[in-house]
Amino acid sequence: RNTAVKRVIAWQLTQAMQEQGIRKTEMAKRLQTSRAQLDRLLDPENDSVTLGMLTRVARAIGRTIRLELG
16 A cells, blocks of 8 residues: 555656656755655655655645545
């Protein structure tokens, strides 16, 4: 289940970056992190992403994080 959620997040982030013309190096700068860390974030198989990082990413692309318990 975590991997499925991560795949969706990685896809949405990649799409938002493409729509806004943000390259990986620019996104890493916005997040104040390394390109390697960004690559891990964009890797749909790597589910070791923190809520804090997701919040930073959302802010960097002008979006918000919405969590829901169902």
